[in-house]
Amino acid sequence: MLTHCHNIEDLRIAARKRAHRMVFDYIDGAADDEAAMRNNGHQFSGYDLVHRVLTGVDQVDTSTTLLGRKIDIPFIISPSAGNRLFHTQGERAVARAASEFGTIYSLSTLSTVSIEEIGRLTSGPKWFQLYVWKDRGLVKEMLARARMSGFEALILTVDMPITGNRERDLHNRFTIPPKITPAQIWHALRAPRWTADYLMGPAIRYANLSADTPAISLAAFVAGQLHAGFNWRDAEWLLGEWNGPSVIKGVVDTDDAAKAVSTGFNAIAISNHGGRQLDASPAPIDMLPPIADKVGDAAELIVDGGIRRSTDILKSLALGARAVSFARPYLYGLAAGGQQGVTRALDLFTTSLRRDMVLLGVQSISELNRDFVRRRA
Numbered sequence: 448m449l450t451h452c453h454n455i456e457d458l459r460i461a462a463r464k465r466a467h468r469m470v471f472d473y474i475d476g477a478a479d480d481e482a483a484m485r486n487n488g489h490q491f492s493g494y495d496l497v498h499r500v501l502t503g504v505d506q507v508d509t510s511t512t513l514l515g516r517k518i519d520i521p522f523i524i525s526p527s528a529g530n531r532l533f534h535t536q537g538e539r540a541v542a543r544a545a546s547e548f549g550t551i552y553s554l555s556t557l558s559t560v561s562i563e564e565i566g567r568l569t570s571g572p573k574w575f576q577l578y579v580w581k582d583r584g585l586v587k588e589m590l591a592r593a594r595m596s597g598f599e600a601l602i603l604t605v606d607m608p609i610t611g612n613r614e615r616d617l618h619n620r621f622t623i624p625p626k627i628t629p630a631q632i633w634h635a636l637r638a639p640r641w642t643a644d645y646l647m648g649p650a651i652r653y654a655n656l657s658a659d660t661p662a663i664s665l666a667a668f669v670a671g672q673l674h675a676g677f678n679w680r681d682a683e684w685l686l687g688e689w690n691g692p693s694v695i696k697g698v699v700d701t702d703d704a705a706k707a708v709s710t711g712f713n714a715i716a717i718s719n720h721g722g723r724q725l726d727a728s729p730a731p732i733d734m735l736p737p738i739a740d741k742v743g744d745a746a747e748l749i750v751d752g753g754i755r756r757s758t759d760i761l762k763s764l765a766l767g768a769r770a771v772s773f774a775r776p777y778l779y780g781l782a783a784g785g786q787q788g789v790t791r792a793l794d795l796f797t798t799s800l801r802r803d804m805v806l807l808g809v810q811s812i813s814e815l816n817r818d819f820v821r822r823r824a
């Protein structure tokens with residue numbers, strides 16, 4: 448089935464067929480009217496790539512560096528919560544696939560496989576994503592565990608002071624772990640392979656929290672622990688505690704980007720959480736040029752949100768991103784077919800990136816600049 452998936456939308460349809468409805472909707476959905484999510488993807492069509500001819504390019508080099516680390520492809524894995532619920536292979540599948548493709552894997556605070564296990568699983572580069580808890584002791588403990596397990600950089604996600612209003616999850620009464628309701632049972636029967644895996648696999652839990660943390664719902668857990676009062680001074684404290692390469696994720700404003708640089712972050716992930724938080728937030732691709740102008744070389748820029756084609760990657764790189772990242776594309780792959788599905792997603796991007804670089808007339812990523820992009824009137 449996966450071999451019939453020729454683009455990310457095909458993987459999305461395959462994921463919808465295999466996964467329980469509440470699981471598919473959790474991945475696929477966003478906040479309020481889901482306008483920001485739609486806009487994230489749509490805004491890429493406002494930019495054209497102006498190809499060059501007779502450049503003699505027949506071989507391409509897709510490698511680049513990010514925070515001093517060489518990666519074979521200019522895209523990395525965005526962190527995402529709860530992966531074992533989507534497919535029993537969960538975060539293990541994604542980390543292995545990332546390592547095979549020679550790129551960076553980012554592990555979410557709210558992962559369902561532990562920091563330590565992911566640290567041991569592959570020799571590939573790994574970053575750890577942190578949500579800010581009220582309890583500084585817990586924050587320090589997580590940083591220490593990530594460092595001990597070989598995670599090279601810290602991603603601080605800052606666009607989730609509280610959880611966004613995700614109405615598909617409310618309609619589905621979605622929780623991690625799932626609650627058994629008549630509607631859940633009905634949808635479980637319609638997704639027999641997912642249900643069999645779920646029933647036979649180990650219980651789903653947040654693997655980075657101690658085993659005696661009560662298995663309460665994602666919404667309740669996050670609501671109780673997220674620290675909306677966290678500010679730039681606290682971020683400075685956190686960077687002091689981490690004392691290593693750092694990324695701030697969830698910035699869309701140029702002044703915030705400048706503050707991120709002066710606070711000491713090495714990279715900025717321009718992101719609106721895939722439209723899952725503030726539904727009126729701008730598309731990251733539109734905020735990339737002004738942020739690149741504001742910060743110059745003072746921080747490396749990563750863009751995520753709505754990237755579904757390799758041309759989206761090329762547009763982002765040409766507009767000033769050092770690399771891009773994405774979540775739903777590999778999560779559709781995971782939900783559709785475990786590690787093979789994740790590999791399929793990464794392969795689709797890699798193969799088409801190579802083709803598009805030849806078509807664009809660029810041999811290496813470093814040749815890309817704004818001259819290759821035209822803003823549509």
Ligand SMILES: Cc1cc2nc3c(=O)[nH]c(=O)nc-3n(C[C@H](O)[C@H](O)[C@H](O)COP(=O)(O)O)c2cc1C
Nearest residue numbers: 474525526527528555604720721752753773774775
């Ligand atoms: C199911 C799901 C779970 C996510 N969990 C996290 C998370 O735990 N931490 C985080 O920083 N971002 C999380 N994100 C946001 C992604 O890292 C990323 O910013 C966003 O999905 C990018 O948009 P895209 O899905 O269109 O590529 C999640 C996204 C999805 C779809």
